[in-house]
Amino acid sequence: MALAGRLLNGFRLRQCTSRSIGLVFSSIQRRGIASCIDPSIGLTDEQKEFQKVAFDFAAKEMAPHMAEWDDKEVFPVETMRKAAQLGFGGIYVQPDVGGSGLSRLDTSIIFEALSTGCTSTTAYMSIHNMCAWMIDTFGSPEQRKMYCPDLCSMQKFASYCLTEPGSGSDAASLLTSAQRKGDHYVLNGSKAFISGAGESDVYVVMCRTGGKGPKGISCLVVEKSTPGLSFGKKEKKVGWNSQPTRAVIFEDCAVPAANRLGQEGEGFNIAMKGLNGGRINIASCSLGAAHASVQLAREHLTVRKQFGETLSKSQFLQFRLAEMATRLVASRLMVRQAAASLQEGRDDAVALCSMAKLFATDECFTICNQALQMFGGYGYLKDYPVQQFVRDLRVHQILEGTNEVMRMIISRSLLTDS
Amino acid sequence: MAARVLVGVKRVIDYAVKVRVKPDNTGVVTDGVKHSMNPFCEIAVEEAVKLKEKQLVKEVVAVSCGPQQVQETIRTALAMGADRGIHVEVSGKDYDALGPLQVSKIMAALAKKEEANLIILGKQAIDDDCNQTGQMTAALLDWPQGTFASEVVLEGDKLKVVREVDGGLETVKLDMPAVVTADLRLNTPRYATLPNIMKAKKKKISVVKPGDLGVDVASRLEVLRVEEPPQRKAGVKVETVEDLVSKLKEGGRI
Numbered sequence: 112m113a114l115a116g117r118l119l120n121g122f123r124l125r126q127c128t129s130r131s132i133g134l135v136f137s138s139i140q141r142r143g144i145a146s147c148i149d150p151s152i153g154l155t156d157e158q159k160e161f162q163k164v165a166f167d168f169a170a171k172e173m174a175p176h177m178a179e180w181d182d183k184e185v186f187p188v189e190t191m192r193k194a195a196q197l198g199f200g201g202i203y204v205q206p207d208v209g210g211s212g213l214s215r216l217d218t219s220i221i222f223e224a225l226s227t228g229c230t231s232t233t234a235y236m237s238i239h240n241m242c243a244w245m246i247d248t249f250g251s252p253e254q255r256k257m258y259c260p261d262l263c264s265m266q267k268f269a270s271y272c273l274t275e276p277g278s279g280s281d282a283a284s285l286l287t288s289a290q291r292k293g294d295h296y297v298l299n300g301s302k303a304f305i306s307g308a309g310e311s312d313v314y315v316v317m318c319r320t321g322g323k324g325p326k327g328i329s330c331l332v333v334e335k336s337t338p339g340l341s342f343g344k345k346e347k348k349v350g351w352n353s354q355p356t357r358a359v360i361f362e363d364c365a366v367p368a369a370n371r372l373g374q375e376g377e378g379f380n381i382a383m384k385g386l387n388g389g390r391i392n393i394a395s396c397s398l399g400a401a402h403a404s405v406q407l408a409r410e411h412l413t414v415r416k417q418f419g420e421t422l423s424k425s426q427f428l429q430f431r432l433a434e435m436a437t438r439l440v441a442s443r444l445m446v447r448q449a450a451a452s453l454q455e456g457r458d459d460a461v462a463l464c465s466m467a468k469l470f471a472t473d474e475c476f477t478i479c480n481q482a483l484q485m486f487g488g489y490g491y492l493k494d495y496p497v498q499q500f501v502r503d504l505r506v507h508q509i510l511e512g513t514n515e516v517m518r519m520i521i522s523r524s525l526l527t528d529s
Numbered sequence: 530m531a532a533r534v535l536v537g538v539k540r541v542i543d544y545a546v547k548v549r550v551k552p553d554n555t556g557v558v559t560d561g562v563k564h565s566m567n568p569f570c571e572i573a574v575e576e577a578v579k580l581k582e583k584q585l586v587k588e589v590v591a592v593s594c595g596p597q598q599v600q601e602t603i604r605t606a607l608a609m610g611a612d613r614g615i616h617v618e619v620s621g622k623d624y625d626a627l628g629p630l631q632v633s634k635i636m637a638a639l640a641k642k643e644e645a646n647l648i649i650l651g652k653q654a655i656d657d658d659c660n661q662t663g664q665m666t667a668a669l670l671d672w673p674q675g676t677f678a679s680e681v682v683l684e685g686d687k688l689k690v691v692r693e694v695d696g697g698l699e700t701v702k703l704d705m706p707a708v709v710t711a712d713l714r715l716n717t718p719r720y721a722t723l724p725n726i727m728k729a730k731k732k733k734i735s736v737v738k739p740g741d742l743g744v745d746v747a748s749r750l751e752v753l754r755v756e757e758p759p760q761r762k763a764g765v766k767v768e769t770v771e772d773l774v775s776k777l778k779e780g781g782r783i
Contacts, residue, residue, distance in 0.1 A: 164723070
């Protein structure tokens, strides 16, 4: 803690390398300080153990590298495989195909903790987990055996391909066609903004096998080396830089019909069911970033002095910190409640997942942004991790269903006669 | 092949927590403070589990002395690969006064009861820094000891231990049964995996009292007062080397 004080008092700051700040940071975020925002409250002993492993892993294996991964746009394959060895590659995939067989709530707790180490990498891992679950749940026994073990160990990586240049929020209007020719489907079209594209080995692709609308969509698993599959340039993004984002292009790409998940016309349903969990996961990643930012801001307030006293004496900043903590705990409760509902298959699960995603991603972005403001000019420097949390979180309000689409889902749930 | 390893694990205040002295100066604040397994105990558990994976020992038993909460620490050892746990129940004033003498008596009694032929402990705990329990346990059992171990090799019924000592590294060969205390560079403790955490739930933790082992936990020490270290005083700037030398002489430093 004394080291943090010396680092943050202006003059000596510029002499410090990012690495030493990273070490201070990882020591702070690893150990929950204030008990009212302690993320282990209300958890079972077993869940606390899961959380502890995830926090330890995040602090030791991820946090020291998060700035470098962002700066150099590194896709940290070895680190993710280490995480997979601990069971993080297929957290809610069934154990008979290599998964950990845990609940949605356990999953949320784990991603929240991992995200304190690197939000971008954890978010990719959550997408990978979502794809593994889709194959586990909707795949035939052969498909499950073929893909899930390698995905759970992260020997192979997966990408979720729904969005197209012409269809984002209006996902059901997607155009990528899959024409049946004998025992193959021939795919033509392109997907946009695909996380992991180019690095991933397995692509879960929603494509049109039938007529217009959601009922004409099927889900195909496409492997990387398939002829006719190519990728666009790696996009330059504001955040999420530890995972590559590219367009995925299909040009007369022939995929075995045996790679279809479920029946023709079930693809949209499969995609949406995947996203329910995906939304909880993304919201959980937001929670982790916000938690780390609140801890960093709190530490900064006790160290930085202006006007003759520490910032923690300023009532405005005290109140601001209180608001941030309140937003964080409220978001966490929503996300965990949604996870429990999804696990039990309750009627309110879809709406609750949407509410949790909407609320948590918005609130947590605000928290990180306010934390950045508390750091003053230092908050804007890349030597400090808070700006990376802000940049990484910004996209959570957009993907896996924009927060506007979340409102559509919630209002539909409210206004439809049951 | 050694049948059984006993590993002692201590629940201590987490290393990253800022420790505060109680207002009445009788000790430090432990209520509501984050606790975890002593880092040297983690290294001890890791070494025991490694021996089991090499099939040089049959069973690893994790032992902890204290109130109900120490079962969390035992569970962590189980999640790392220990086979079962023993919780020696000590609470209240007895727990406050629990020190290396009492723990070593308990470990010695358990070693006899469980027919263990290897005891691995952390070299010291980060709360009291005593560095005594391993040595006392060996003495009570009249077993050889290899302390500050940075390498342990089990060859049949002999134990080769490389010790980190002030002069460098010392290699000793011990007859089993023996006591080893783990130093920092012995190994890097593994993360518990999710499947192992779930398996740990099913592993057994048996509860015993010191009385059942015939151990008297009464303390021979009384803590009179606990204080914070003195605040660092400001230094003094001097103009010349002569000033510096005279100031050092004044302060009795040279």
